[in-house]
Amino acid sequence: MKLKESLFTRRQFLNGLMGGWLGALAVSFLYPVLKFLFPPTPEPEQVILPLADYRDIASNSVKQFAWGSKPGYIKKADDGTLVAFVAVCSHLDCTVSYLADQRKFFCACHDGWYDENGTNIKGPPPKPLRRLVLAIEGENLVVKREGKA
Amino acid sequence: MNIKKVSAGIQAWFEERLGLSAILDFMKEKEVPQNKHTIWSYTGSLILLFFGIQVVTGIMLAFFYKPTLELANKSIGRIMTEVPLGWIIRSVHFWSATFMIAIVFVHLLSIWIIKSYRRPRELTWMSGVFLLVLSLAFGFTGYLLPWDDLSLAATKVGTDIPRSIPWVGVLATKFLRGGDDISGDTLSRFFTFHVCILPLCILAVLCLHVYFIQKQGMSLPLGAEEKGEGRRALPFWPNFIWRETIVWLVFSGLLITVAVFLPPSLGKAADLMAPAPSGIKPEWYFLFLFQTLKIFPPKILFVNGDTIAVLVIFAGVLLFFLLPMIDDKPEERKGKIITLCAYLFMIYAVAMSIWSLLD
Amino acid sequence: MMKTGKTCLLIMVIFVALGYCLSDHGLAQQTAPPAKAKEAQAKPQPDKVVAAPQNIRESSRIYVFVGWMWVSIAVLIYFLRLKIQEADRLYAARFFSPDRK
Numbered sequence: 001m002k003l004k005e006s007l008f009t010r011r012q013f014l015n016g017l018m019g020g021w022l023g024a025l026a027v028s029f030l031y032p033v034l035k036f037l038f039p040p041t042p043e044p045e046q047v048i049l050p051l052a053d054y055r056d057i058a059s060n061s062v063k064q065f066a067w068g069s070k071p072g073y074i075k076k077a078d079d080g081t082l083v084a085f086v087a088v089c090s091h092l093d094c095t096v097s098y099l100a101d102q103r104k105f106f107c108a109c110h111d112g113w114y115d116e117n118g119t120n121i122k123g124p125p126p127k128p129l130r131r132l133v134l135a136i137e138g139e140n141l142v143v144k145r146e147g148k149a
Numbered sequence: 150m151n152i153k154k155v156s157a158g159i160q161a162w163f164e165e166r167l168g169l170s171a172i173l174d175f176m177k178e179k180e181v182p183q184n185k186h187t188i189w190s191y192t193g194s195l196i197l198l199f200f201g202i203q204v205v206t207g208i209m210l211a212f213f214y215k216p217t218l219e220l221a222n223k224s225i226g227r228i229m230t231e232v233p234l235g236w237i238i239r240s241v242h243f244w245s246a247t248f249m250i251a252i253v254f255v256h257l258l259s260i261w262i263i264k265s266y267r268r269p270r271e272l273t274w275m276s277g278v279f280l281l282v283l284s285l286a287f288g289f290t291g292y293l294l295p296w297d298d299l300s301l302a303a304t305k306v307g308t309d310i311p312r313s314i315p316w317v318g319v320l321a322t323k324f325l326r327g328g329d330d331i332s333g334d335t336l337s338r339f340f341t342f343h344v345c346i347l348p349l350c351i352l353a354v355l356c357l358h359v360y361f362i363q364k365q366g367m368s369l370p371l372g373a374e375e376k377g378e379g380r381r382a383l384p385f386w387p388n389f390i391w392r393e394t395i396v397w398l399v400f401s402g403l404l405i406t407v408a409v410f411l412p413p414s415l416g417k418a419a420d421l422m423a424p425a426p427s428g429i430k431p432e433w434y435f436l437f438l439f440q441t442l443k444i445f446p447p448k449i450l451f452v453n454g455d456t457i458a459v460l461v462i463f464a465g466v467l468l469f470f471l472l473p474m475i476d477d478k479p480e481e482r483k484g485k486i487i488t489l490c491a492y493l494f495m496i497y498a499v500a501m502s503i504w505s506l507l508d
Numbered sequence: 509m510m511k512t513g514k515t516c517l518l519i520m521v522i523f524v525a526l527g528y529c530l531s532d533h534g535l536a537q538q539t540a541p542p543a544k545a546k547e548a549q550a551k552p553q554p555d556k557v558v559a560a561p562q563n564i565r566e567s568s569r570i571y572v573f574v575g576w577m578w579v580s581i582a583v584l585i586y587f588l589r590l591k592i593q594e595a596d597r598l599y600a601a602r603f604f605s606p607d608r609k
Contacts, residue, residue: 018587025580028573035233036209226557236559237570388595395588398581409574412559 044068049141054082060116062098067143071095072132074141075116084134084143085118090127105129179385181367189259190367190389191396192252198397199249200351202404203287206242207344214294216340218333221296222418229415240412244404246288250434253284261472261491264479265368271473273361276354278470283351288432290343296336297416302429304339305331310442313455314463331421371479430505437501438462440508 008016049065054074057063062073064087071087075098085105089096094109104121105114113122118129133144164170181190213232215224228235257277260266266274293304308331311321327334383389431439445458468475476487561567 014587014590018584018591021580021583021587025577025584028576028580032234032237033205033209036235036238037212039232229557229559230562236561240559383596384599388592388599391588391592391595395585398584398588402577402581405577406574409570414559415557417555 041069043070043145046142046144047072049074049143051136051139051141054141060100060103065143067132072143073098074134074143077116082134082136082141083117084132086130086132088130089125090120090129091123091125096129173386175363176386176390177384179363179366180382181385181389182369183381183383184370186259186263186370187383189256189263191393192256192259193362194393195252195396195400196249196256197355198400199245199252199404200355202245202401203242203249204348206238206245209238210242211344216294216336218296218336221294221336222415225295225415236412237408240408241404243413244408244411246291247433248400248404250284250288253281254434257281258491258495262488263368264371264476264484264488266473266476267368267371267479268473270361270365270368273358273365274473275470276358276361278466279354280351280358282466283347283354285434287343287347287351288434290339290347292432293336293339294343295415296419298419298423298426299416299429301331301419301421302425303431304335305425306429306439307431307435308335310455310459313453313459315456318459371484433502436505437498440501440505443505443508 044067047065047067054063054065054076057074057076059076059078059080062075065072065074065084067086073085073087075083075085077083087096088094089107089109089112091107091110091112094107096105096107096112096114098104099106103116105116105118106112107114107123107125111123112120112125114125114129115121118131120126120128130146132146135142135144181187210228213224213228213235215221225239228239230236260274260277289304289307293300308322308325311325312318314321323329325335325338326332327338430436441462442455442458445454447454449457472487476484478484479487561570
């Protein structure tokens with residue numbers, strides 16, 4: 001099918017080609033700039049803690065640990081098992097606290113509540129607290145990202 | 150939705166409120182004379198290009214740089230190793246400084262030789278001398294920021310030099326260092342100069358400089374007005390702008406290539422108590438001054454050699470600043486001698502720099 | 509035009525040569541750059557942090573980018589020269605002069 005008229009003039013074509021190529025060059029300069037300005041903050045694959053520091057905490061209490069740059073809690077349940085959470089509220093990233101008498105996690109920023117297993121029960125938090133995989137290896141407590149054995 | 154109509158509509162909206170088409174009209178009216186000196190008119194905007202690159206890369210580096218004694222060196226190490234492509238950004242900043250100051254010297258020498266500072270362009274020249282001093286100050290303050298052995302030593306020497314000026318010298322050194330000796334306060338001070346005070350100053354003087362140039366138009370070579378030569382000229386927009394774009398593209402390309410293949414490394418963190426490392430040298434643009442200071446004997450008659458050297462350099466800079474007033478008869482013998490001085494200065498600076506390197 | 513280009517190139521070669529002699533460069537880049545930079549994180553006080561791409565993938569990308577950049581610059585210069593010729597021709601034909609407005 002032959003067109004009756006050109007879609008654009010030679011001038012428009014060349015101008016477009018030049019402008020487009022200049023734009024492409026500019027964007028290719030922009031890419032490393034953006035990579036620089038948005039560096040990745042990777043979470044750790046695992047965190048190794050001394051078991052002795054966490055073994056003897058009281059039941060129904062939490063102790064903080066560093067999950068990369070985020071706060072984490074190791075919680076001892078009534079039966080003595082240890083559980084690890086990322087202590088970041090799923091609403092707007094505030095650090096939650098554990099109220100032992102109420103057996104609930106509480107976020108003071110916007111009155112968000114989680115039960116003792118980290119499930120969101122009241123207030124704005126849309127999701128439960130993130131749970132991490134905990135394993136005891138010799139003298140160490142190894143905390144890994146969820147989904148990793 | 151006709152794009153042309155929409156964009157025309159938007160343009161009209163802004164035009165009614167800002168009246169910016171006056172700028173485009175001015176650029177169309179502005180002419181750049183075409184003669185054997187035209188090539189030097191590219192140097193001014195090239196400086197602006199490199200300065201713009203410095204501002205952008207500088208801001209990016211400042212996002213990660215920490216200007217304290219303990220963390221300065223480490224934060225730059227982090228930029229170079231952890232931040233994605235940080236080493237390239239730092240390298241571009243480093244090389245763009247060199248390029249910018251090199252072109253500043255080329256620009257200065259070209260104006261000196263062509264004598265574009267003749268009436269009525271004296272203030273343009275004087276603001277240009279301020280810009281030169283500010284550019285060198287940028288280089289000097291920036292050099293300390295990595296806080297490695299070499300930069301600490303160079304800053305110690307550099308801030309010690311004003312001390313030899315009678316009466317005010319000690320105060321000047323104290324002001325630069327934030328005390329008698331170099332410390333963490335010196336680093337904070339130099340950082341503040343480098344990212345806050347000097348940018349504001351240079352922007353102000355730059356606006357003046359550019360305003361003068363637009364107000365007075367481009368100068369003609371010596372004697373051209375008198376000879377009444379048919380003025381071959383190019384409109385600034387679009388003819389000169391297209392040419393300038395080529396120059397900008399080539400130089401940007403060269404900058405990126407050099408930055409990628411010759412990135413600067415980082416020495417270990419400076420130790421304030423350690424003895425001076427061997428082979429201290431300032432940045433290349435200070436080498437000739439450094440060597441000039443070195444060749445002065447420790448004492449001349451009863452006066453400290455350093456004092457005389459610094460005063461000689463100051464006198465030189467002052468004469469330089471007043472050049473348009475001194476060169477009031479450019480076509481006569483005095484004018485020709487002043488042109489010769491430009492070439493002599495070039496040879497002197499290059500020779501002293503090479504000597505300083507070999508020393 | 510060519511004279512301008514040649515002069516510019518000459519000036520730049522001089523600067524780069526000067527810069528090469530003067531700069532303290534970590535020149536591991538011209539052959540396949542190793543990840544020397546990682547040492548800095550392991551040792552508390554490294555003697556020198558060398559600037560280099562972190563791995564072979566990054567360095568290949570960078571070389572490709574530099575190549576693409578120069579190709580683009582060459583293409584753009586070709587177009588710009590066409591535009592310059594046109595603008596000069598229009599100016600010579602007094603297209604921009606006030607009496608035609």
